[in-house]
Amino acid sequence: MDPSRVHDGMNADGRAGLPPGAPPRPYFDTRTGYAPVNGPAAGVTALTRWAPLVQDALGFGFGTYTAQTVALAQTSLAAPLLVPRRRLRRLRLPPPYRSSHAYAPGFVCGTGAADPDGLCDAARAVVAAGAHLTPRRRTLIRWFDRPAASIADLAFRMLTDGGARLADYVVAELAINAFAWDATVQVWAEKLRHDAARPATLIPSILRHTPAGATFTPAVPPPPTPDYPSAVAAYCHGIAHILRALGGGALNLTIPLAAGQVGDGLPAVAGAISFDNLESLATACGESRVWGGLAFPAAVDADRTLGLAVAKEVLRTVACRAPGTPGLPPCEPGGGGGGSP
Template sequence: MSAFLAALALAMPTPPACIDPTGISNPALFSLPSSNPAQFNPANPMANSILLSVLLAVAVPTLVTYETPIQGRLALRVTLPLATMAAAYHPSALDAFARESMSAARRRCGSTVDYAAGDALFVHRQVALAYTLAFTVDTVFPEANKGLLSSILTSWGLDMSICDTANCSDVSTPWGLARTAVDELEDFFKHDGFNADGSLSRDFNRVPYEDWRAESYSPVNSADRYKRKRLWQPLPEHDGRGYIANQQHVTPHIGWTARPFVLTNDEVCDARLAPPQYVLNAEALLVLSRTGALNSTKKMEVEFFDNKFTSLIPLLVQYTARLGVNADSFHFIWLDVATAAAIYDATIVGWKEKVRHDLVRPPSVIQSQFRDETVMSYRGPSEEPGDIKGSDWEAYIRIMPHAEYPSGSSCLCRAFVEALVTFEGITAAAPVPPMGAGPLVQPFAAGSSSVEPGKTPDTDIVLTFASWDEVVHVCGESRLDGGMHFTAAVPDGERLCGFVGGRTANYFLELQGGNVPAYAADISDKVLMENDTRQGRRRC
């Protein structure tokens, strides 16, 4: 029998080592950005990069309008097709799902790690990158500025509607690879346990991202009845135009139903925190003290780190540009997807713990326990710190609609940084390389605050970050300074999610070397994915 199997194996056709790139007969037809890191201008990072032009102009402005856990999901949806595209032009890398035969069948003949501008295969790759981004943004963000997206492509000599006339099922072409990479990823995200289209809970009038489980989450406290003092209470919100509503906990189900990308289910379940030993009145006094001490620098730190994709990503772009890393290179794309996957998996871990502990936010405690007392603290936008009734107190910025513990910001910032430093082979505590370049910087013009426009900061200021550990530290401390968390949430968020970044980076480093990691998500098992999500199967 063994001899027969050996003979059969020899008779089987050998998968091709590479595929000849087709579709482009005249590279001179395209006027693509040069992506020259020597020309990188932090004030205009889109000028020399296909990737940054589309992401920063079209994708990110739409992404940041979503709630935090959904932003992480959308970022992974954007970056995974790019990883598949980039792997096809790399001499050894497997695609993001570690599919050896699929990766071999798509690898371009002549692929290399470094490409010379003007080389025919380099142009082929850049066209594939542009179309991958365009198709991804068009699919993931139907509400994005498609006119702007189309005009960007047109300026490069590309046609957004190319699949109407060209064969986009032929992966040897740049547009065929791009269309295929984007479409196949949708299978994973249609069954990822987020209930993104609302189809798991309703047949009609669907509510995206709704908790559809039979035992769905319901807060113990209501917006107008705060009885269980340690447990989360929905907070009132308003749009300043007459609409007032009470919060509902965002995606409380994902800690149990969302599919992690790099982590196993066991790793998600095993990441647990003991309940923090809060003395709530003492914690509330600390919140009042810290928000009462807010100055221009601390306020801009709070605003800067309020969204991880308009803080961490610009710092990553600045760091790689300083190293001379091409913003459209394999290195940058895979560093980007590694950090995006770290944020995605860390969100699932963090949300599981948020719902499991279900702890109260500072406004509920302060407005209840100090209701009729006069306290000295922050008094609202453009107001100087001073005396305020406890019932009137609010945090510096919006408190997100999910439980207090652990801090999602410290969790995600630590996971992101650990993914970055592991992938780069550097140390988070050391000065940001290259040596002698100085800290990473984020300037703010006088009056540029979104909370206190025209007033804060009172002069031009520059935030500086000497190390990646300092980025994480300021990210976490800003949540305390702004009044969104009690003390244990920040260090415990870091401790919970740090391992996610290292795991994620090592996963992509394995793929880069052509190795199959011990665990990879099976994109082909649609039946299992469908059963898991339909049944709302509990992971833990």
């Protein structure tokens, strides 16, 4: 095993950075120095920055509540698996809010206060997207919430349904798994750099004068991570690009689902979800983050850009590792890549 995978700095046993005898905190961030500027004690002091949610730990309203803590922030410092770090770090995204200083913590839409970054339009778009969710959309929100069990699993269909050669399938699996790791590293670097608020905390604040805004709740619990960019959207667009490049464009994208397979009793009865092509699947994946109230549209758009960029870098690197594989670009001199340099 690559030693960098064993000692990747993620603090898996939870002992790093704590005094002797302290209870371990697995994956506790001891490296990045990240700390949210907002929180249960301090309140919201920076409107556009991420704020941890306070959640009912048991789900029964018995008075046991926990505040979210950003987990796996140190993932941003992990060694890339395939794409050299210097190439990953070039894939920087523009800030989601260029005028964050213009928003006071008590900003409310519709009161005449300036809204240079369009927070109110973005908030209303998320509220509208989730106002009338169909059973299909509710199912997709949960299905895409686990991309490793949804879109990434489609690679196997290239072998079983698409008639791909075993060697080409192995290359596709290599590319997809390397992409998933390297994209996660860069997504986390961007999440920490921008530290953007999620709809779950921003919408009830800036639309609190409207019934829909004041009671806004995402369709599934949001993860304890900043909003921008949306990781799930990056995975879907990047994996779709890799599949398409390596011969998966003709896959039958009708996916059978058992009743209750994705959780919360969805789908209500056994059936299937279908997509016309990989592009429509990836688009639905990104949009599902907005339907479910998990991300703002700008976060989804940014991660489409980032996911495609990382996927192209992965294919460029794999081209020198598996020359002759149909769909790969030509191997460039020095393009073999590999890990952290």
